Amino acid sequence: MGLIVQKYGGTSVGDIERIKNVARRVAEYHARGDRVVVVVSAMSGVTDKLIKMAKEIMPLPNEREMDMLLATGEQTTIALTAMALQAIGVKAVSLTGAQAGIVTDGVHTKAKIMNISPKKVHALLNEGHVVIVAGFQGETPEGQITTLGRGGSDLTAIALAAALKADLCQIYTDVDGVYTADPRIVPNARKMDEIAYDEMLELAGAGAKVMQLRSVEFAKKFGVIFEVRSSMNNNPGTIVKEETKSMEGVVIRGVALDKNQAKITVLGVPDQPGTAARIFKALADVAINVDMIVQNTSAGAQATDISFTVDKADLLKAQKVIEGLKSEMGLKGVQADEKIAKLSIVGVGMRSHSGVAAKMFDTLAREGVNIQMISTSEIKISVVINLDRAEAAARAIHAAFIG
Amino acid sequence: MGLIVQKYGGTSVGDIERIKNVARRVAEYHARGDRVVVVVSAMSGVTDKLIKMAKEIMPLPNEREMDMLLATGEQTTIALTAMALQAIGVKAVSLTGAQAGIVTDGVHTKAKIMNISPKKVHALLNEGHVVIVAGFQGETPEGQITTLGRGGSDLTAIALAAALKADLCQIYTDVDGVYTADPRIVPNARKMDEIAYDEMLELAGAGAKVMQLRSVEFAKKFGVIFEVRSSMNNNPGTIVKEETKSMEGVVIRGVALDKNQAKITVLGVPDQPGTAARIFKALADVAINVDMIVQNTSAGAQATDISFTVDKADLLKAQKVIEGLKSEMGLKGVQADEKIAKLSIVGVGMRSHSGVAAKMFDTLAREGVNIQMISTSEIKISVVINLDRAEAAARAIHAAFIG
Numbered sequence: 001m002g003l004i005v006q007k008y009g010g011t012s013v014g015d016i017e018r019i020k021n022v023a024r025r026v027a028e029y030h031a032r033g034d035r036v037v038v039v040v041s042a043m044s045g046v047t048d049k050l051i052k053m054a055k056e057i058m059p060l061p062n063e064r065e066m067d068m069l070l071a072t073g074e075q076t077t078i079a080l081t082a083m084a085l086q087a088i089g090v091k092a093v094s095l096t097g098a099q100a101g102i103v104t105d106g107v108h109t110k111a112k113i114m115n116i117s118p119k120k121v122h123a124l125l126n127e128g129h130v131v132i133v134a135g136f137q138g139e140t141p142e143g144q145i146t147t148l149g150r151g152g153s154d155l156t157a158i159a160l161a162a163a164l165k166a167d168l169c170q171i172y173t174d175v176d177g178v179y180t181a182d183p184r185i186v187p188n189a190r191k192m193d194e195i196a197y198d199e200m201l202e203l204a205g206a207g208a209k210v211m212q213l214r215s216v217e218f219a220k221k222f223g224v225i226f227e228v229r230s231s232m233n234n235n236p237g238t239i240v241k242e243e244t245k246s247m248e249g250v251v252i253r254g255v256a257l258d259k260n261q262a263k264i265t266v267l268g269v270p271d272q273p274g275t276a277a278r279i280f281k282a283l284a285d286v287a288i289n290v291d292m293i294v295q296n297t298s299a300g301a302q303a304t305d306i307s308f309t310v311d312k313a314d315l316l317k318a319q320k321v322i323e324g325l326k327s328e329m330g331l332k333g334v335q336a337d338e339k340i341a342k343l344s345i346v347g348v349g350m351r352s353h354s355g356v357a358a359k360m361f362d363t364l365a366r367e368g369v370n371i372q373m374i375s376t377s378e379i380k381i382s383v384v385i386n387l388d389r390a391e392a393a394a395r396a397i398h399a400a401f402i403g
Numbered sequence: 404m405g406l407i408v409q410k411y412g413g414t415s416v417g418d419i420e421r422i423k424n425v426a427r428r429v430a431e432y433h434a435r436g437d438r439v440v441v442v443v444s445a446m447s448g449v450t451d452k453l454i455k456m457a458k459e460i461m462p463l464p465n466e467r468e469m470d471m472l473l474a475t476g477e478q479t480t481i482a483l484t485a486m487a488l489q490a491i492g493v494k495a496v497s498l499t500g501a502q503a504g505i506v507t508d509g510v511h512t513k514a515k516i517m518n519i520s521p522k523k524v525h526a527l528l529n530e531g532h533v534v535i536v537a538g539f540q541g542e543t544p545e546g547q548i549t550t551l552g553r554g555g556s557d558l559t560a561i562a563l564a565a566a567l568k569a570d571l572c573q574i575y576t577d578v579d580g581v582y583t584a585d586p587r588i589v590p591n592a593r594k595m596d597e598i599a600y601d602e603m604l605e606l607a608g609a610g611a612k613v614m615q616l617r618s619v620e621f622a623k624k625f626g627v628i629f630e631v632r633s634s635m636n637n638n639p640g641t642i643v644k645e646e647t648k649s650m651e652g653v654v655i656r657g658v659a660l661d662k663n664q665a666k667i668t669v670l671g672v673p674d675q676p677g678t679a680a681r682i683f684k685a686l687a688d689v690a691i692n693v694d695m696i697v698q699n700t701s702a703g704a705q706a707t708d709i710s711f712t713v714d715k716a717d718l719l720k721a722q723k724v725i726e727g728l729k730s731e732m733g734l735k736g737v738q739a740d741e742k743i744a745k746l747s748i749v750g751v752g753m754r755s756h757s758g759v760a761a762k763m764f765d766t767l768a769r770e771g772v773n774i775q776m777i778s779t780s781e782i783k784i785s786v787v788i789n790l791d792r793a794e795a796a797a798r799a800i801h802a803a804f805i806g
């Protein structure tokens with residue numbers, strides 16, 4: 001018996017029958033005496049449908065209004081989930097992010113959780129309720145509704161687990177756990193039993209879709225051990241936790257392919273101190289996350305080109321920002337390329353094994369895949385390659401390193 | 404130039420194109436210098452879809468959770484409407500009922516507005532914003548989301564008009580105004596230029612679908628003159644205001660048919676003081692509105708039957724309440740009849756003209772329509788008749804009194 005936070009993603013609550021399944025699972029934990037907090041996402045497809053409606057009105061809708069709009073998705077699910085529990089005799093009550101005490105900053109559509117006041121959740125748990133909390137959303141201290149960005153429901157769950165000092169945090173999803181690669185792309189991919197926070201972080205950053213980067217960062221920071229598992233069966237999932245000595249035996253834990261990146265090349269950037277800073281500060285000011293950056297300046301050149309990658313969703317906005325700097329900075333032009341992908345390999349074992357990069361580049365060369373950009377960390381190597389060859393490249397890399 | 408509250412119903416915001424139409428109309432008022440508050444309903448069909456989902460989970464969903472669920476409908480519309488205004492260059496901001504300062508009691512699904520703190524709306528208007536407020540919803544002082552019941556968006560608009568001391572309140576709907584009868588049933592029905600609050604009240608109470616009873620009551624109480632008009636054209640609508648001397652010339656202002664009532668007959672009610680009170684208190688305790696009540700006790704009888712009508716939506720709940728009293732009160736049984744309709748005629752002119760009831764009953768008799776229940780007020784006569792004959796009866800009554 002303990003306090004459990006369970007998070008169910010959009011597929012797990014995708015229709016009424018699935019919501020009833022979630023309720024039955026929650027009821028089992030409740031029946032054995034656990035105090036259960038359930039965090040749910042919007043039913044699958046709902047958020048996309050809302051975004052589509054907004055974009056029919058204007059291509060770049062106001063972000064405060066987007067949050068007002070998108071927050072309805074999770075609010076719908078919490079009410080239905082609470083009803084589904086009540087229907088099978090379990091005391092349950094739903095709370096919006098705001099009602100659950102989730103306070104965020106004011107960066108609409110990508111808000112950060114500032115703090116959580118778990119008083120109300122604790123009070124309701126003490127009364128014997130299962131508490132259903134809307135994931136993905138919060139409220140500023142001024143009472144504005146905010147959303148945390150895609151994957152924000154995981155963050156809600158992990159932050160709540162930390163704030164409530166939960167004994168267990170389970171992230172239920174539509175896959176059995178964290179895989180060595182996306183099984184839809186790499187048929188040989190297999191489920192891991194455990195993975196270190198840092199590996200999970202690099203995989204998430206590299207585009208593995210299981211979890212958002214900052215949910216894992218948050219878990220690492222607050223030491224929240226969590227399990228990624230399926231809501232469709234009772235198989236054990238993947239435990240995400242602090243790195244252990246035994247993990248180093250595995251050189252490459254996983255392969256990730258991110259097809260959701262786009263590349264922007266800024267042409268003719270004057271070769272002066274501070275120019276790169278101005279470009280990336282302008283992007284940061286509008287909360288665009290830049291991933292990889294490459295700049296190569298020839299000796300004696302007056303100007304240079306800078307390439308970087310952003311989420312495809314931010315491409316239009318990023319282009320606008322750079323266009324806005326064009327005359328002021330004397331830039332020559334902006335090129336955008338959506339036809340790219342980022343392929344990464346991750347493993348804490350990389351620290352104690354050499355030649356990993358060479359083997360990766362060699363494997364790609366033998367596949368005839370051209371490398372456009374390279375970026376490395378202590379436990380990760382990423383390359384940007386052509387989108388058309390990306391899946392074949394992922395399979396070759398998985399075969400070379402994992403099997 | 405003044406402060407205008409405009410309310411747009413579900414059909415008027417039924418899809419993205421219609422929301423854009425609403426935005427264009429609002430923008431015209433804004434451009435001529437008016438300060439505009441826009442109250443919107445859920446897009447047509449949305450509330451019904453949400454209710455359907457809830458009922459797939461359980462027939463009588465928890466009402467707090469229903470409010471949590473239904474409030475998302477209007478929240479979606481306010482965000483989209485604000486975006487549609489911004490898309491055509493008008494400063495606009497959306498507010499949920501809670502954010503707009505609409506404080507209600509805690510009777511979920513049928514909450515009453517306790518007060519409105521218009522500070523935030525005023526502040527946003529003063530900054531030049533069009534303020535879009537979610538109709539139909541509010542928040543208790545404890546922070547619970549509530550809804551005001553069907554038609555609650557009208558109430559939001561009129562209550563806001565009163566609280567903001569608006570110069571004008573316009574209720575936009577899918578018809579040109581208030582008709583002498585439902586034109587889909589009575590082809591001869593015509594639009595009225597004006598109508599007294601009391602007539603509108605009786606018509607609304609009699610099932611005319613244009614507006615909810617308590618919206619009109621609220622308008623009357625606070626002297627909010629409002630116009631019911633179409634969002635599809637620029638025709639003048641119907642002005643609803645305090646009764647004037649000239650209105651008395653019209654004996655019957657309108658005919659209303661309510662097919663949304665159901666009749667419950669309680670059999671074998673002991674003929675003792677207080678028995679009726681116990682039945683109707685039990686219904687009131689669960690916020691069921693009882694409309695007509697008929698009791699006929701024969702001299703010397705030990706027990707009697709009591710019949711009353713409720714909204715069809717409340718029938719199941721009302722039956723359960725009465726069943727719950729059965730053994731305790733020694734009742735013989737409960738009968739429910741959904742196949743009834745209430746036909747009413749309304750007019751302040753009735754006060755100064757006699758023989759109106761006789762003419763009504765005579766008209767029905769000549770149509771071969773049997774009268775099951777009769778109820779009258781100073782300016783209204785209502786009868787409960789068989790549902791099958793109801794529309795023919797309405798046409799005959801309209802022809803006899805109005806033309």
